[in-house]
Amino acid sequence: MAAKSFDLIVIGAGPGGYVAAIRAAQLGMKVAIVEREHLGGICLNWGCIPTKAMLRSSEVFHLMHRAKEFGLKADGIGYDLDAVVKRSRKVAGQLSGGIGHLMKKNKVTVFMGEATIPAKGKVSVKTDKGSEELTAKNIVLATGARARELPGLEADGKLVWTYKHALQPAHMPKKLLVIGSGAIGIEFASFYNTLGADTTVVEVMDRVLPVEDAEISAFAKKSFEKQGMKIMQKAMVKKLDRKGDTVTAHIEVGGKVETMDFDTVISAVGIVGNVEGLGLEELGVKIDRTHVITDEFCRTGVDGLYAIGDIAGAPWLAHKASHEGVMVADLIAGKHAHPVKPESIAGCTYCHPQVASVGYTEAKAKELGYEIKVGRFPFIGNGKAIALGEENGLIKTIFDAKTGELLGAHMIGAEVTELIQGYVVGRQLETTEEDLMNTVFPHPTLSEMMHESVLDAYDRVIHM
Known part of the structure; x- marks a missing residue:
């Protein structure tokens, strides 16, 4: 042939x-x-x-x-x-x-x-x-x-799920353990927690959503805990004992191993x-x-x-x-x-509240030797956010103090996965703080907070 x-x-x-x-x-x-x-x-x-x-x-x-x-x-x-x-x-x-x-x-x-x-x-x-x-x-x-499978934590589709099982659940979890708090883990935690599952998230790093800016991670953790999630950081699931319809997780945290029982485990430990x-x-x-x-x-x-x-x-x-x-x-x-x-590719996580970012985190910008200016604006200061009933959120921008280059933008709150694109375009066009300050943002919109965050970095914020 x-x-x-x-x-x-x-x-x-x-x-x-x-x-x-x-x-x-x-x-x-x-x-x-x-x-x-x-x-x-x-x-x-x-x-x-x-x-x-x-x-x-x-x-x-x-x-x-x-x-x-x-x-x-x-x-x-x-x-x-x-x-x-x-x-x-x-x-x-x-x-x-x-x-x-x-x-x-x-x-x-x-x-x-x-x-x-x-x-x-x-x-x-x-x-x-x-x-x-x-x-x-x-x-x-x-x-x-x-999906990466860790030895001893392999999925079986009944008690221990990968993302595929979590998208076609055999049952509604009552007591759920999510291993890993990257985008996949936290989105499933958010979904099942909202529908009423008693949800615990275990993260091996020192914070949830570990690739995000530390300030955004801390804000997210607070929001998740307020929704009833239990967040365990610097923790590791050592093994899972499966018996009947219960999984006993051995979780090492602070040098001690504690055991907790769950009816469902979602493993989201990378790819x-x-x-x-x-x-x-x-x-x-x-x-x-x-x-x-x-x-x-x-x-x-x-x-x-x-x-x-x-x-x-x-x-x-x-x-x-x-x-x-x-x-x-x-x-x-x-x-x-x-x-x-x-660094010019935005990351978006669709948990509640949403998280989105582009460019360098504050820590990364400092590590790279930049002298920086940082601006922040909370959702509570924005008319549209209050009208929507979405006052929980924050927009943070990081600039090079010498050149005014937008080094990074980090957001948490309603619809930030859509808002982030404004900063992505800005970075692509090599926008400076001056360009962003001189841009007229429509009112009333959530996007106005992007403007205010820039203004705040240069001590010119209006509504705060």
Whole structure:
């Protein structure tokens, strides 16, 4: 059987792979994409999108309980967990189907199956019907990542869950332990806690949401505890004893081990790259702790082979993967490509309250030797926030004292995952504090707090 030839083969159809394929097709390339599970990858099917749908349900549920505050009446408030999950799956399904349509529209050939790279420029796909041999001068690895499993804390789907089980729960947890307080852990903690689960979060680092600015982490912890969550920091789950429908967790904190009983455990202790079974080592690809080593243009060092998204390392974000996909397609087409700078990529966490940030934390800016100016503005000082009944929040901005460059922005509160983009654009355009101060922000909006936070850094704040 003759091999089918393409200009580009993309392995993995998540937000990195499918975007790379579309961009390459736009640039006139003949493109194939190989996917072993589902178009849209984890993000669309089992990650970003379905979790947001579920968190929206819990947010509405939370607001229903606050009806009286807004002069409204709501009696007999309850929820149907199966219906919440069904809506979430429907949202994911709708978008996954949309990717199939985009592939057809852009004339990208889709192969559903498991890929290996037997030699440079060759891809072999094991499908239901047998195997397909493909060739291309360029190959993009976009195989993503999966949940890290720690020995003794492995998921079983009944008592101990990964994110996948948590998105299709077999039961509603009564007493829940969440191991890990990164974005995934804290979003599930937030969802189940809002629906009434007695929730404990264990974090090995010295604070929750450890990649965030320390001040935002402290604010988040206070908010979570106010909602009834128990937060254990600098703590480690040593082992889980499973018996009947109870899990006894042995948690080491402050040098002592204490035991606590739960009916459900969600493990969210990071991810590992999907690097196995592709034949990468034989090709000479360098792998470090399950991630492919690349240069700033996502080149692996093997001619014509690129790696993008989660497999190429942190930050593990869908929008980073998509952007890298476009960059690599441009590069292959001989266009001028701009490398993706990790510090200009925003991170968003959709817990309650939301958390969003871009650039350096205060500690990182100091560590890098910057002399800084820091501004803060609380939600309580903003008319729109008060009108919304969302007075709990903070916006923090960090500037280079010498040049006025916006080094970082950190937010917690209602809708900050949407607000952060203002600062992202500002950083991309190399905005200074003066540009931001001279920008007229519309009133009444939450965005005005972004202005006030900048003003505060330069002792010019108006409403505080």
